[in-house]
Amino acid sequence: MKRRSLPSRLPKLRIAAFAPLTVLLSMPFAYAATNLGLSNGTFDAGIDPWIASKNLTWGSTGATACGATRCLQLKLDNGITETATDEVKNILPGQFIAASAMMKRDAISGQDDMALGIEFYDSNKGLISTGTRWSYLTGPAKTWGSVKVSAIAPAGTATVKVVVRGKATSEVTAYVDNVVMSKIALEDKGQQAFAARVSAAAIDSNTLYVAANGNPAKFAYYRVSDGKIYNEFKLGNEDVWSMVVGADSAAYFGTASGKLYRYAYMTDPAPQKIWEFKKAVSGTRTIWSLKTGPEKCIYGGLAPDKEKDDKENTKTDGFKYCPGKGVTMLNLPTKNGVTATGYHVRSLAVDSGETAIPGTVYWGMGNPARLYKSAVDGSGLTDLMRIDPAKDYAYYTDFIKNPDPLKNRLFVRLTGKSNDTVVLDTKGESAGNAVANINSIGISALSPSCNSTVSPSPCRNTVFYTKDLGTGGSKEGTHLSSYRVDTGEETSLAIQMSAAAAFAYAPFDAPTKLVSVLREPVLDKGKIVRFNLPDLYTPVNDATRESTDFDAPMTASGIRTFAVHNGKTYSSGFVNGAIGIGDGTANPPVVVPEHLQAEGMAILGGNLYIGGYPGAVIKSFPLKPDGLLGEGKTVSDQLGTIYGQNRPFAMLAMEATTSGEADRLVIATVPKKDEQGALAMYSVGALSPWNVMKEPFTGHSILALARIDDVVYGGTSVWRDIDNQKSPGFAKLFTFEPKSLAIKKVEFKGLVTETSWDKRAITALLKVNRQIWILAEDTVLIYDHDTKEVVKKLKIGSGFSYELFNIAWNAGSMVESNGYVYFSATDPDRTSIYRVNISRPESIETVRTGASGTLKADANGNIYFINEDRVMKYNMALQ
Numbered sequence: 040m041k042r043r044s045l046p047s048r049l050p051k052l053r054i055a056a057f058a059p060l061t062v063l064l065s066m067p068f069a070y071a072a073t074n075l076g077l078s079n080g081t082f083d084a085g086i087d088p089w090i091a092s093k094n095l096t097w098g099s100t101g102a103t104a105c106g107a108t109r110c111l112q113l114k115l116d117n118g119i120t121e122t123a124t125d126e127v128k129n130i131l132p133g134q135f136i137a138a139s140a141m142m143k144r145d146a147i148s149g150q151d152d153m154a155l156g157i158e159f160y161d162s163n164k165g166l167i168s169t170g171t172r173w174s175y176l177t178g179p180a181k182t183w184g185s186v187k188v189s190a191i192a193p194a195g196t197a198t199v200k201v202v203v204r205g206k207a208t209s210e211v212t213a214y215v216d217n218v219v220m221s222k223i224a225l226e227d228k229g230q231q232a233f234a235a236r237v238s239a240a241a242i243d244s245n246t247l248y249v250a251a252n253g254n255p256a257k258f259a260y261y262r263v264s265d266g267k268i269y270n271e272f273k274l275g276n277e278d279v280w281s282m283v284v285g286a287d288s289a290a291y292f293g294t295a296s297g298k299l300y301r302y303a304y305m306t307d308p309a310p311q312k313i314w315e316f317k318k319a320v321s322g323t324r325t326i327w328s329l330k331t332g333p334e335k336c337i338y339g340g341l342a343p344d345k346e347k348d349d350k351e352n353t354k355t356d357g358f359k360y361c362p363g364k365g366v367t368m369l370n371l372p373t374k375n376g377v378t379a380t381g382y383h384v385r386s387l388a389v390d391s392g393e394t395a396i397p398g399t400v401y402w403g404m405g406n407p408a409r410l411y412k413s414a415v416d417g418s419g420l421t422d423l424m425r426i427d428p429a430k431d432y433a434y435y436t437d438f439i440k441n442p443d444p445l446k447n448r449l450f451v452r453l454t455g456k457s458n459d460t461v462v463l464d465t466k467g468e469s470a471g472n473a474v475a476n477i478n479s480i481g482i483s484a485l486s487p488s489c490n491s492t493v494s495p496s497p498c499r500n501t502v503f504y505t506k507d508l509g510t511g512g513s514k515e516g517t518h519l520s521s522y523r524v525d526t527g528e529e530t531s532l533a534i535q536m537s538a539a540a541a542f543a544y545a546p547f548d549a550p551t552k553l554v555s556v557l558r559e560p561v562l563d564k565g566k567i568v569r570f571n572l573p574d575l576y577t578p579v580n581d582a583t584r585e586s587t588d589f590d591a592p593m594t595a596s597g598i599r600t601f602a603v604h605n606g607k608t609y610s611s612g613f614v615n616g617a618i619g620i621g622d623g624t625a626n627p628p629v630v631v632p633e634h635l636q637a638e639g640m641a642i643l644g645g646n647l648y649i650g651g652y653p654g655a656v657i658k659s660f661p662l663k664p665d666g667l668l669g670e671g672k673t674v675s676d677q678l679g680t681i682y683g684q685n686r687p688f689a690m691l692a693m694e695a696t697t698s699g700e701a702d703r704l705v706i707a708t709v710p711k712k713d714e715q716g717a718l719a720m721y722s723v724g725a726l727s728p729w730n731v732m733k734e735p736f737t738g739h740s741i742l743a744l745a746r747i748d749d750v751v752y753g754g755t756s757v758w759r760d761i762d763n764q765k766s767p768g769f770a771k772l773f774t775f776e777p778k779s780l781a782i783k784k785v786e787f788k789g790l791v792t793e794t795s796w797d798k799r800a801i802t803a804l805l806k807v808n809r810q811i812w813i814l815a816e817d818t819v820l821i822y823d824h825d826t827k828e829v830v831k832k833l834k835i836g837s838g839f840s841y842e843l844f845n846i847a848w849n850a851g852s853m854v855e856s857n858g859y860v861y862f863s864a865t866d867p868d869r870t871s872i873y874r875v876n877i878s879r880p881e882s883i884e885t886v887r888t889g890a891s892g893t894l895k896a897d898a899n900g901n902i903y904f905i906n907e908d909r910v911m912k913y914n915m916a917l918q
Contacts, residue, residue, distance in 0.1 A: 073221060073222045073224075074219065074220075074221050075128045075130075075136075075199075075220045075221055075222060076128070077125050077201065077218055077219065077220055078125075078126065079125070080125075080217060080218040080219055080220075081108065081109075081110075081216060081217055081218075082109050082110050082111050082215075082216065083108055083109050086111065086123070088125065088126045089111070089123045089124065089125050090123065090124050091111075091121075091122070091123040092120075092121045092122050092123070094113065094114040094115070094116075094119070094121050096111075096112045096114070105214055105216060108216070110214050110215060110216035111123060111203065111214065111215040111216065112212060112213070112214055112215075113153075113203075113205040113212070113213040113214075113215070114210075114212055115148070115152065115205045115206060115207035115210070115211040115212070115213060116207060116209065116210045116211070117208070118206060118207070118208050119206070120204060120205070120206045121204070121205045121206070122202060122203065122204045122205075123202070123203045123215070124158075124200050124201070124202045124203075125200055125201050125218070125220075126200065127160060127198035127199065127200045128198060128199055128200065128220070129197065129198055130192055130196060130197075130198065130199050130222065131192065131196070132192050132193065132194050132195065132196045133191065133192060134191070134192050134196075134222050135189065135190075135191050135192075135222065135223035135225065135913070136157055136189060136190055136191070136192060136199055136220065136221070136222060136223070137187065137188070137189035137220070137221055137222075137223050137857065137915065138155060138157055138187070138188050138189070138201045138218065138219065138220040138221075139155070139185060139186065139187040139188075139217075139218070139219050139857070140155050140185075140186050140201075140203065140215055140216070140217060140218040140219075141183050141184070141185060141186075141215070141216045141217045142155070142176045142183070142184055142185075142186050142213065142214065142215050142216075143176075143180075143181065143182055143183045143184060143213070143214050144176065144180055144181075144211050144212065144213040144214070145180060145181055145211065145212045145213075146180050146209070146210075146211050147179075147180050147211075148207035148208050148209050148211050149206075149207065149208060151175070151206045151207075152175075152176060152205060152206065152207050152211060152213060153175065153176035153186070153203075153204070153205050153213050153215075154173045154174065154175045154176070154186075154203075154204045154205070155173070155174050155176075155186045155187070155188050155201070155202070155203060155204075155218075156171060156172060156173040156174075156188060156201070156202040156203075156204060157170075157171065157172050157188055157189070157190045157199060157200075157201060157202070157220075158170075158171050158199065158200055158201075158202055159171070159190070159192050159193060159196045159198070159199050160196070160197060160198045160199070160200070161195045161196065161197055162195075162197040164198075167193050167195060167196060169193060170190055170191075170192065170193040170196065171190075172188050172189065172190035172876075173188060173204070173876075173879070174186050174187055174188035174858050174876055174878050174879070175878040175879050176878075177878050183216075185858075186858065186878070187857040187858035187859075188858065188876075189223065189857065189859070189915075191886070199220075201218060201220045203215050203218070223913055223914060223915055224912075224913070224914035225911065225912070225913055225914075226911065226912040226913075226914055227909060227911055228608065228621050228903075228909065228910040228911065228912055229621075229627075229628075229909055229910070230254070230595035230619075230628075230908045230909055231595070231598060231601075231608065231610035231612075231619030231621055231628045231908070231909070231910055232595060232596040232598060232610050232611065232612030232616045232617045232618065232619040232628075232630065232908070233593060233594070233595050233596075233617065233619065233628070233630050234253075234560075234593070234594070234596065234612070234615065234616060234617045234630065234632070235251075235560040235563040235564070235565070235590075235591035235592065235593050236251035236252060236253065236560070236591060236592060236593075236594055236615065237249055237251065237540045237556060237557065237558050237559070237560060237565055237591055238250050238251050238252040238256075238278070238279050238540075238615075239279045239280065239281060239282040239292060239480070239540065240282060240480075240540040240541040240556045241282045241283055241284045241290060241541055242263060242284070242541050242542075242543035242554060242556065243284040243288060243290070243543075244263075244545075244547040245262055245263045245264055245545075245547075246260055246261070246262065246263065246304070247260060247261040247262070247263050247556060247567065247589070248260045248282060248284070248290040248292075248302075249261070249540075249556070249565065249589075249591065249592060250274075250279035250282055250292055250592075251279075251591065251592035251593075251594045252277065252278045252279055252594065252596070252613075253276075253594025253595050253596055253597075253908070254275075254276040254594070254595055254596075254597055254907055254908040255273040255274055255275050255276060255277075255594070256273070256274040256275065256276065256277035256278070256279060256294075256594060257271055257272065257273055257274065257592035257593075257594055258271070258272045258274055258279075258292070258300075258302065258310050258592075259271040259272070259592050260290070260302075260304060261589045263545070263554065263567060263587075264587070265587060266565075266567060266587045266588050266589030266590075267589075268589065268590055269304065270304075271592060272309050272310055274294075274300075274310065276597070276907060276908070277294045277295070277296060277298070278294060278295035278296075279292050279293070279294055279295075280293060280294065280295060280325065280326060280327055280328070281293050281326060281327065281328045281329040281339075282329065282541075283329045283330060283331055283337065284331075285301075285331055285335060285337055285362075286331060286335040287303070287335050287362055288303065289301050289302060289303035289307075289362075290302045290303075290310075291329055291337050291360075292310075292329070293326025293327075293328075293329050293339055294325075294326060295325045295326075296315075296323050296325075297315050297316035297317060297323030297324045297325060297326060297341075298312050298314070298315050298316075298323075298326070299312070299313050299314040299315070299316070299326060299337075299339065299360060299366075300312055300313065301313050313360065313366075314360065314365075314366045316341055316358070318344045318345070319344055319345060319346060320345065324341045324342045324343075324344055324356075325341065325342040325383075326339050326340070326341060327339075327340045327341065327342065327383060327384055327385045327386065328340040328384065328385065328386045328387050328403075328436075330387055330388060330389045331389065332359065332389040332391055332398065332400070332415060333389075333391040333392065333398050333415060334361055335361065335362055336359045336360060336361040337359065337360045337361075338357060338358070338359045338369075338387060338389050338400060338415075339357060339358050339359070339360070339384075339387070340357050340383075340384025340385065340386065340387045340402065340403075340404075341356045341357065341358065341383075341384055342383050342384075343355055343356075343381030343382055343383060344356065344381065345381075352378075352379050352380070352381070353380065353381025354370065354371075354372075354379070354381045355370075355371040355372075355373040355380075355381045355382050355384060355402075355404065356368055356369065356370055356371060356384070357369040357371060357384050357387065357400070357402060357417060359415075367416075369400075369413075369416070369417030370417060371384070371402060371411065371413065371417060371420055372420060373404065373409065373411065373420070382404035382405060382406070382409055383404060383405055383406065383432070384402055384403070384404055385403055385404060385405050385432045385433060385434055386402075386403035386432075386433055386434060386435045386436040386451075386452075387400060387401060387402050387403060387436055388400070388401045388403075388436040388437055388438035388449060389401075389415070389438060390438050390440065390447065390465070391415075392415075393444065396444060397414060397415070398414070398415040399412050399413070399414065399415070399465070400412065400413050400414070400415055400417070401423075401436055401438060401449055402420075402436075403432070403433025403434070403435070403436035403451055404432070404433055405430075405431050405432030405433060405434075405454075405762070406431045406432055406712055406762035407428050407429065407430065407431060407712075408426055408427065408428060408429075408430035408431060408432055408433045408453050408454075408455070409422070409426075409428075409433065410422075410423045410425070410426050410433050410436070410451055410467070411423065412465075412467075423463070423466075423467030425461075425463055425467035425468060425469065426451055426453055426461060427453055427455075427459075427461075429455065430453035430454060430455040430459075431453075431454050431455040431712060431762070432453070432454050432455075433451050433452070433453060434452045434453070434454045435450075435451070435452040435460075435477075435480070435481050435482075436449065436450070436451050436452075437449070437450040437451075437481050437482050437502075439482075439484070439485050439502055439524060440484075440485065441485060441499070441524065442499060445464075446524065446525070447464070447465050448462055448463065448464065448470055448471070448524050449462070449463040449464070449465065450462055450482055450502070450522075451463060452477055457475065458475065458476050458477065458478075459473050459474070459475055460473060460474045460475075460477050461473045462474075462522070462527060470527055471522070471524070471526075471527025471528065472527055472528055472529060474504075474506065474520075474522065474529050475506070476506050476507045476508070476509070477504050477505070477506045478505055478506060478507050478517060478538040479504045479505040479506075479538050479539040479540070479542075479555075479558075480538075480539065480540050480541065480558065481504075481541075481542075482502050482503065482504040482522075482542070483502050483503040483504065483542035483543075483544075483553065484502070484542070484544070485499055485500070485501070485502060485524065486498060486499060486500065486501040486502070486503075486544070486572065487499065487544050487550040487572075489551070489572060489573070495525060495526075497521075497523065497576040498576075500523055500524050500525045501521050501522065501523055501524070501530075501575075501576070502521065502522050502524065503519065503520070503521050503522075503542060503553055503555075503575070504519075504520060504521075504522070504539070504542075505517050505518065505519055505520065505536060505537070505538045505539045505555075506518060506520050507538075516535055517535070517536060517537050517538050518531070518532060518533070518534055518535050518536060519532050519534040519535075519536045519539075519555075519570075519575075520532050521575060532575060532582070534570075534582055534584075536555070536557070536568060536584075537557050537558065537559050537566075538557065538558045538559065539555040539556065539557060539558065540555075540556045540557065540558040541555065541556045542554065542555050543555075544572075545569070550572070551571060551572055551573075552569045552570060552571055552572060553569065553570045553572055553575060554567065554568070554569050555567075555568050555569075556568075560591040563590070563591060563593065564588040564589065564590065564591065565588065565589045565590070565591035566586055566587070566588060566589075567586070567587040567588075567589065568584055568585070568586050568587075569584065569585040569586075569587075570582045570583070570584055570585075571583070595612075595908045596612025596613050596615075596616030596617065596908060597612065597613055597616070597907050597908045598610045598611065598612060598892070598905045598907070598908055598909070598910065599611050599612065599613050599616070599636050599637060599638065600637050600638060600639065600640055600893055600905075601640065601893065601895065601903070601905065601910065602640040602641070602642060602647065602895065603895045603896070603897050603903055604642050604647075604662070604666070605666055606622065606666070606897070607620055607621060607622055607666040608620070608621040608895075608903060608910050609640065609647055609668075610628070610905075610910060611633070611636060611637030611640065611649065612636070612908075613636050614634065614635070614636045614652070614653070615634045616633075616636065617630050617631060617632055617633055618630070618631040618633045618637070618649075618660075618668070619631075620666065620667060620668065621910060622666070629667060631660070631668050631671070633649075633658075633671065635649065635651030635652065635653075635656055635658065636651065636652045636653075637649035637650060637651060637652075638650050638651070638652050638686040638687050638688050638709075639687045639688055639689050639690035639706065639707075640690060641690035641691065641692040641704060642662070642692060643692035643693075643694065643702050643704060643723070644694070644702045644723060645661065645662050646659040646660060646661055646662060647659065647660045647662055647668060648660075648674070648690060648692075648704060650686070650687020650688070650690055650706060650708075651687070652685060652686045652687075653679075653685060654676060654679035654680070654685065655676070655678035655679035655682075655684035655685055655686065655687050655708060656673060656675075656676045656678075656679060657673070657674040657675050657676075657678065657687065657704075657706075657721065658671050658672065658673050658674060659671065659672060659674050674721070675721070675728070675729070677729060678706070678708065678717070678719060678729075678731070679711075682717055682719070682731045682733065683710055683711050683714035683715075683717075683733075684708040684709070684710050684711065684714070684716070684717055684719075685708070685709060685710060685711045685714075685760065686708060686709035686740075687706045687707075687708050687719075688707050688708055688709050688740070688741065688742055689706070689707040689741070689742060689743055689744045690704055690705070690706050690707075690744075691704070691705040691706075691744040691745075691746060691751060692704060693705060693746070693777065701722040701723050701724055701725050702722075702723040702724075703720055703721065703722050703723065703777060704720070704721040704723070705718070705719070705720050705744055705751055705775070705777065706718070706719040706720070706721065707719075707740075707741035707742060707743065707744050707753055708740065708741060709740040709741075709742075709759065709760070710740060710759055710760060711760055712759075712760040712762045712763055713760070713763065714733075714759070714760070715733045715734075715736050715737050715738065715739065715759075716733070716736045716739050716740035716741045716755065716759065717731050717732060717733045717736065717741070718731075718732045718735075718736070718741055718753060718775060718782065719731045719732070720777060720780075730780055732780070732782060735773065735782050735784070736755060736771075737766075738757060738759070738766030738767070738768070739755040739756060739757060739759070739766065739770075739771065740755065740756050740758065740759045741753050741754070741755050741756075742754055742755065742756050742800065742801060742802050742803075742851075743801055743802060743803050743804040743814075743851075744804060745804035745805055745806045745811055746806060747806050747809065747811065747824045749776065749777065749778065750774050750775070750776060750824070751774065751775040751776075751777065752772065752773070752774055752775075752785075752804050752811050753772070753773050753774075753775060753804070754770060754771070754772055754773075754801025754802070754803075754804050754813065754815070755770050755771045755772075755773070755800075755801060756770055756799065756800035756801065756802070757769065757770060757799045757800065758799070758800065765799065769796055769797060769798055769799055770798050770799055770800050770801045770815060771784055771785075771801075772784070772785040772787070772801060772813065772822070773785060785822070785827075787829055788827060788828045788829065789823075789826075789828030789829040789830055790820075790828075790829045790830065790831065790832045791820060791829040791832055798815035798816050798818060799816065799841060800815065800816055800841055801813055801814065801815045802814050802815070802816070802851030802852075802864070803851040803852050803853040803862060804853070805853035805854070805855060805860060805862075807821075807855055807860060807877060809823065809824050809825055810822060810823050810824060810830070811824060812853060812860055814851045814852075814853055814862050814864060816841045816864075817834055817835045817836070817841075817864070817866075818832060818833065818834050818835070819831075819832075819833040819834075819835075819860075819862070819875060819883060820832055820833075821880060831880050833875060833880065833881075833882065833883050834883070835864060835873060835883055836883075841866075851863060851864045851865065852893045852894040852895075853894065854894045854895060854896035854902060855877070855896065856896050856900040856901070856902050856915055857900045857915050858876065858877055858878060859874045859875065859876055859877060860874060860875050860877060860880075861873070861874045861886065861894055861896075861902055862874070862875075862894065863891055863892060863893060863894050863904065868889075869888070869889040869890070869891075870889070870890075870891050870892055871885060871886075871887060871888050871889055871891055872885070872886040872887040872891045872894065872904065873885055873886060874886050890906045890907070891904050891905070891906060891911075892904055892905030892906065892907075893905050899915070900915045901913065901914055901915050902915060
């Protein structure tokens with residue numbers, strides 16, 4: 040799904056009636072497109088070896104018949120079916136077969152006048168009727184039209200042949216020419232968005248542990264002193280959110296899929312999965328945070344879950360793992376007012392206590408932001424409530440242990456419209472000035488003992504972190520900063536340094552240096568940076584840095600979305616996943632660094648535009664003549680900063696049609712928590728470029744856009760941010776007129792009416808001729824733009840429901856190719872590819888079960904789709 044991951048990932052990747060296409064999944068992942076070599080597809084030298092019924096002839100020249108060449112002619116009358124079939128061709132089960140032909144007729148008798156079909160036969164020459172597929176000639180009389188049909192060979196197939204068929208109730212002469220049949224290629228274009236990553240890190244004396252998210256994710260460990268790598272391990276498709284070194288000197292890390300790993304390099308051959316946190320019904324629970332605690336135990340915070348028999352209420356849980364004793368769940372009975380409510384335990388901190396002082400666990404939660412504390416066994420939960428409840432999450436919580444227990448401090452980073460870290464005492468009262476825009480993963484421990492000429496002494500009184508100073512000031516970008524716990528004030532250090540993933544003090548026995556591991560590798564090299572502590576305590580801030588490189592793990596990100604343009608694919612990974620440019624060959628992709636996760640993409644005016652998450656940031660990249668990208672620039676962040684949006688989900692490019700008109704982007708969005716989705720139009724180069732409309736979409740997000748003439752159609756969903764419950768009511772189809780900015784809800788008529796409409800999400804729209812095809816959960820609707828009625832309704836299959844989703848902006852998609860509409864749709868288990876024959880939209884058939892994502896089509900009708908971290912391509916071109 041995935042267009043998947045909490046801030047970045049979606050529910051994962053169904054099966055409906057059709058030939059068992061799981062056979063296809065067992066076939067080799069790539070085979071070349073092959074012309075099956077019809078021996079006479081042009082009929083220039085006769086009919087043979089075609090087998091034709093009596094009223095089929097060959098010949099004729101002239102503009103009214105076959106043109107300058109010869110073709111197959113069918114004399115149709117009295118409802119008699121006339122057919123012609125070519126010789127059989129050998130194929131294998133699961134192969135994707137396509138045929139095309141040029142056809143015309145001198146009059147129209149009915150929809151069955153002319154058809155092109157594919158028939159499959161077993162080894163005993165028996166017809167496998169369930170595999171037969173037909174497509175029909177449409178359009179006006181006396182006009183050549185292309186008819187295309189395709190099918191996947193069912194189990195037991197040995198041969199295939201193409202069939203021409205005609206039937207009419209009055210005299211009709213029909214013509215067939217240029218028949219071609221090919222095997223469609225399924226090509227694996229490989230992983231696309233690569234990056235060297237430091238997703239989580241921890242330092243233990245002279246050992247550095249690093250995890251890198253991706254497919255596969257990697258875990259590696261290094262020597263801090265010189266960056267030498269000791270070993271690197273593959274973990275599978277994982278996101279690692281947290282890592283600590285336990286009192287047993289083993290590294291522990293937790294994943295988005297709920298797995299807890301332990302690695303002790305002296306005894307373990309590889310990281311060991313010691314637990315997997317599963318939901319009561321289905322799925323797993325993200326491990327958001329890990330911290331060390333008393334008795335060598337590791338404490339963790341989880342995503343919320345529902346009780347097995349409770350469909351409404353969720354619960355909050357932490358856990359502790361103690362070597363030799365296993366995992367103990369710590370239930371945290373949180374409430375929203377008087378209602379039991381589950382929260383994400385996004386962060387936590389542990390005070391192990393003293394001889395006469397019991398330990399305490401502080402639990403940072405959301406959404407909305409909450410801070411609780413409990414005993415180390417989870418009992419006695421109390422709500423501190425000294426943080427801003429308007430914030431989204433207590434994203435990081437750090438406990439700073441002081442030699443004087445009365446001076447112990449909590450640093451709690453609150454995220455939302457702004458990023459603010461509050462400093463509290465253990466009673467939850469403010470104990471110092473708040474700090475804005477910290478961007479390191481947590482903060483350092485309290486500085487060690489030392490001799491200092493500064494008074495009062497900074498020794499055992501200072502913590503360190505990195506923060507973003509923004510742009511436009513005398514200092515900008517990320518800097519190293521410090522905070523004096525004794526005075527409750529920040530010290531701004533004039534030291535530019537990118538965001539830190541972990542801090543430590545060295546050497547271990549008598550620390551004199553601050554050691555940090557940076558989150559962002561440079562030219563694929565991770566950075567270990569050291570400063571002498573005395574240099575960081577002086578007002579001059581004349582600190583000399585020592586930097587050590589290490590080979591950061593290189594991983595491929597899952598692909599969130601992509602675009603296809605002029606033979607190249609542009610694939611966006613998840614957050615910090617980069618943009619990979621593939622050229623359709625065996626060459627590796629060209630990777631462009633980009634920390635934003637593109638939710639939508641569009642090509643307009645020689646630029647690739649992306650709608651970036653988080654924060655709904657619009658960026659543009661110039662397209663070079665070779666298809667590579669120039670330097671990206673931020674076009675605008677106002678959708679996020681002013682209008683409360685988070686994911687620019689669909690982007691529709693509208694090129695200027697007159698000299699006085701601007702190129703425009705129409706953008707459909709998923710909002711931030713408690714906000715409404717918006718339809719936005721950005722006019723490139725205009726003095727006031729934004730028109731943003733939210734009022735018609737209360738309680739909704741907007742997921743899909745399509746255009747006929749000067750009318751834009753949009754489709755909404757009653758799901759918004761992941762932390763909002765779905766809104767009451769149903770999805771809306773609406774029209775938008777860019778010139779007048781008028782938005783109008785479509786009132787369903789025809790096969791679907793307002794009283795029968797019960798879909799909560801419209802996930803894809805597609806213009807086909809003068810119709811809008813609508814994907815609404817498990818249903819495809821065809822809406823006629825001119826008659827304003829729903830003229831067709833098709834259902835995928837039973838058991839397909841969005842009701843189990845806590846979000847439903849999982850990006851269904853639709854494309855048109857070779858006479859069919861192909862679409863991807865996600866149920867709670869997987870994403871599959873389906874299709875409908877445009878000439879006879881009577882049923883939905885499954886093309887690929889699972890391992891499929893967003894669909895795109897190029898100008899030749901080739902279909903591209905996402906399989907987790909890879910781009911796949913159906914080479915639909917008939918040869």
